[in-house]
Amino acid sequence: MLSVHDEAGLSLEIKDSLALLRANYPEANVRCYDFMGENAIVVAMALAIRKPNRAVSFKKKEPVLIKLDKSNYPYDPPKAYTDRTDFPAENTPHINPVKEGQPFSICLFRGDAADWFAQHNILDFVERLRSWMEDAAAGNLNKPEDDFELTRVDQDQHVVFFPQQDVINHIRTYWARENGKAGMLLSNYLGKDDEPNDPKKRRVVWLLNLYDEPIGSVLKQKILLTPDQTGGLILFGNEDFADDRYITKLPHDVATLLAWTTDRHIDLQPSLDGFLSSSLNLGQIIPVTFAIKRPRKVINHLSELEFISFLIFPSLIEGEHRIVADSVVESAALIQKNSIALAKYLSGYPETSRYSEIHYIGLGAVGSKIALHFSRSGLIPKSLIDPDHSLPHNNIRNGIINFPGSKKIDKLEEDIKQLFLGNFDDAFGIKKLPQTILKVLSDNPEIFNDGKQLIIDSTASFGVENYLTKKLKDTGARYARIELADAGNIGFLRMEGINRNPRMDDLMMEVYHLALTEQPLSKWLVDNKIVRSSHSMLDEIYLGLNCSSDTLIMPDDKVSYHTAAASIGLRSLMEENAHEGSLQISLLAAKGGQSNNIIHKVKPVVIVKAVNQPTWQLRLRNALQEQLIDELNKNKPNETGGIFIGKIDRVNKIIYVTGIVPAPPDSKKSPYIFTRGTEGLTKLVKEIREKTGEMLEYVGEWHTHPTGSARLSGTDQYAIGEIRKVLDPINYPTCVTIVNNSRLHPYIFTKYE
Numbered sequence: 001m002l003s004v005h006d007e008a009g010l011s012l013e014i015k016d017s018l019a020l021l022r023a024n025y026p027e028a029n030v031r032c033y034d035f036m037g038e039n040a041i042v043v044a045m046a047l048a049i050r051k052p053n054r055a056v057s058f059k060k061k062e063p064v065l066i067k068l069d070k071s072n073y074p075y076d077p078p079k080a081y082t083d084r085t086d087f088p089a090e091n092t093p094h095i096n097p098v099k100e101g102q103p104f105s106i107c108l109f110r111g112d113a114a115d116w117f118a119q120h121n122i123l124d125f126v127e128r129l130r131s132w133m134e135d136a137a138a139g140n141l142n143k144p145e146d147d148f149e150l151t152r153v154d155q156d157q158h159v160v161f162f163p164q165q166d167v168i169n170h171i172r173t174y175w176a177r178e179n180g181k182a183g184m185l186l187s188n189y190l191g192k193d194d195e196p197n198d199p200k201k202r203r204v205v206w207l208l209n210l211y212d213e214p215i216g217s218v219l220k221q222k223i224l225l226t227p228d229q230t231g232g233l234i235l236f237g238n239e240d241f242a243d244d245r246y247i248t249k250l251p252h253d254v255a256t257l258l259a260w261t262t263d264r265h266i267d268l269q270p271s272l273d274g275f276l277s278s279s280l281n282l283g284q285i286i287p288v289t290f291a292i293k294r295p296r297k298v299i300n301h302l303s304e305l306e307f308i309s310f311l312i313f314p315s316l317i318e319g320e321h322r323i324v325a326d327s328v329v330e331s332a333a334l335i336q337k338n339s340i341a342l343a344k345y346l347s348g349y350p351e352t353s354r355y356s357e358i359h360y361i362g363l364g365a366v367g368s369k370i371a372l373h374f375s376r377s378g379l380i381p382k383s384l385i386d387p388d389h390s391l392p393h394n395n396i397r398n399g400i401i402n403f404p405g406s407k408k409i410d411k412l413e414e415d416i417k418q419l420f421l422g423n424f425d426d427a428f429g430i431k432k433l434p435q436t437i438l439k440v441l442s443d444n445p446e447i448f449n450d451g452k453q454l455i456i457d458s459t460a461s462f463g464v465e466n467y468l469t470k471k472l473k474d475t476g477a478r479y480a481r482i483e484l485a486d487a488g489n490i491g492f493l494r495m496e497g498i499n500r501n502p503r504m505d506d507l508m509m510e511v512y513h514l515a516l517t518e519q520p521l522s523k524w525l526v527d528n529k530i531v532r533s534s535h536s537m538l539d540e541i542y543l544g545l546n547c548s549s550d551t552l553i554m555p556d557d558k559v560s561y562h563t564a565a566a567s568i569g570l571r572s573l574m575e576e577n578a579h580e581g582s583l584q585i586s587l588l589a590a591k592g593g594q595s596n597n598i599i600h601k602v603k604p605v606v607i608v609k610a611v612n613q614p615t616w617q618l619r620l621r622n623a624l625q626e627q628l629i630d631e632l633n634k635n636k637p638n639e640t641g642g643i644f645i646g647k648i649d650r651v652n653k654i655i656y657v658t659g660i661v662p663a664p665p666d667s668k669k670s671p672y673i674f675t676r677g678t679e680g681l682t683k684l685v686k687e688i689r690e691k692t693g694e695m696l697e698y699v700g701e702w703h704t705h706p707t708g709s710a711r712l713s714g715t716d717q718y719a720i721g722e723i724r725k726v727l728d729p730i731n732y733p734t735c736v737t738i739v740n741n742s743r744l745h746p747y748i749f750t751k752y753e
């Protein structure tokens with residue numbers, strides 16, 4: 001006990017607390033002792049508690065100990081212990097197990113004790129301890145509906161990364177086969193150990209594999225094949241024995257470990273003997289883990305099996321395959337090892353079953369990041385397609401740091417495997433294809449023919465988009481594309497609809513159409529038009545900044561912003577069962593503005609072949625056909641008409657129709673003839689061209705035939721001749737579409753066809 005003189009040398013904070021305790025608990029006989037071996041004192045006192053009469057194992061005055069750190073109290077909070085060895089710890093939850101001979105440590109706080117004590121004083125602490133004792137005596141520490149209290153080991157030095165679900169599955173399989181008998185699994189661990197006999201060092205080992213097989217053969221054939229692997233044991237009792245005793249004492253050598261396991265109806269001795277006599281690598285630590293079946297699910301565990309782990313540091317008996325009874329045993333914390341199931345669980349995304357295969361094309365700044373986001377949520381790539389070697393500047397924006405000169409897909413694949421260490425046997429089977437998509441598809445034309453596949457194309461290459469748009473089958477893989485534009489201020493995610501309608505090119509038209517109302521898109525297209533005309537190298541605009549240039553200015557955080565938005569967008573699209581296509585645009589605001597996302601569902605387009613030239617087709621935005629038929633009915637018996645707004649692709653012979661303009665006011669409507677007026681049209685078309693950077697413009701004429709005829713009348717043919725006089729010289733197709741009853745009949749004329 002500390003003398004008055006000794007107490008005078010303690011810190012002011014401790015002296016204040018002692019004075020408070022003595023003033024408030026005059027009956028409690030508050031005394032101070034030095035805490036052996038630590039820079040701390042321990043306050044002993046008798047705590048008066050109210051208890052039910054039936055709680056015979058509790059005392060009306062419970063002797064308790066409160067440990068205070070000499071230097072760091074109160075920032076290092078007090079710790080509470082019971083001061084009697086016959087405390088009914090085995091039947092009391094919230095006791096931290098300790099080594100034999102030490103007082104039982106009481107777990108007063110679920111959360112951080114230092115956080116709690118920062119807002120409380122020593123009297124609050126004692127009152128908390130008192131109510132803990134009263135709850136313990138009354139059996140109220142846990143409610144019956146609570147999960148079983150786990151063993152909170154606060155003394156462990158070592159760490160085992162542990163695939164809990166896999167172990168549970170193996171034990172259940174064993175029990176099912178062996179009629180619930182107690183048993184053992186062999187396991188191997190990774191964790192190189194340079195000083196195997198130094199128990200002071202903190203060990204970190206990974207559980208790699210589990211073997212439900214006899215010891216001898218497994219050890220020799222499967223474990224210990226490399227010097228950094230070590231074997232270990234996992235033991236469990238009978239299936240029908242649920243142990244409801246809390247663990248209060250931890251073994252500290254092999255002898256106490258054997259007694260500890262016997263007490264839990266687990267027979268360690270024969271397994272340990274068998275292990276030792278077969279082992280080739282006896283200098284190593286031996287990890288042993290026990291699965292203890294509890295009456296109900298255990299807190300922080302996945303089932304009613306509680307796992308407790310130790311490392312044995314074997315001292316060998318000279319000349320024998322046996323270890324001495326006082327070989328050191330230390331407890332180890334079991335920490336969940338990453339698994340696909342855990343990654344899915346921790347990411348919080350619901351299980352998606354719609355796409356079982358994800359294929360990445362292009363693994364640059366965007367593709368690598370998406371692949372990592374997805375892998376970290378448990379969606380492992382099926383294939384990685386990118387022929388490129390990493391260049392130094394790629395590392396400025398790539399999701400991973402590559403060694404320049406190495407293939408981009410190699411390091412990415414390695415990193416994904418590293419995420420789930422233990423995938424040594426290449427269980428993921430990620431296919432690495434360091435080739436262009438042209439080569440991949442010509443080598444294996446069937447590769448994307450399965451509707452369960454999702455292609456994520458981040459190549460930022462229009463060539464790739466154009467190629468895939470033509471090559472992919474309607475019933476095959478779903479096609480999604482992610483790209484950035486406008487120096488990283490705009491991000492696009494496009495995903496085609498089911499059966500490839502709307503197609504990737506239709507979704508591009510949707511972007512142009514949105515530029516009529518979305519100012520940032522319009523600005524980008526207009527700026528881009530200026531660049532196009534001054535460099536005269538591109539006559540088409542397409543999405544996507546290609547990072548292959550080492551002079552492109554675009555910061556990595558902007559890439560991450562859009563990539564994360566696209567990744568989140570893709571995840572929600574994958575969960576939906578929608579048949580529509582989707583367009584998501586993430587906009588980073590200029591200074592002071594507001595960044596936002598536009599999410600836009602795109603219904604299938606209507607595809608109509610030209611009557612006179614079936615190699616040409618019209619692709620109309622959803623609802624435009626209905627709008628035209630509506631015009632037909634509204635104007636009956638008269639004809640009516642107007643113009644189409646859209647874009648013409650002469651290479652692929654497509655006229656995209658993104659909007660229709662009804663009859664101008666100066667048009668002449670009658671039952672057999674329609675003469676389209678011009679009032680306001682020039683201004684309107686000019687405005688559309690301006691807003692879209694000339695991406696959308698006049699693409700054709702339409703008029704109705706209320707009589708039902710699909711054929712061109714004499715008047716129609718005359719009108720076509722007049723239009724061609726203007727358009728043929730500038731090599732622009734003439735498109736005249738007749739609307740009758742419920743259908744469209746386009747006629748397309750070009751200079752050379």
Ligand SMILES: [Zn+2]
Pocket residue numbers: 703704705712713716738
């Ligand atoms: Zn007509």
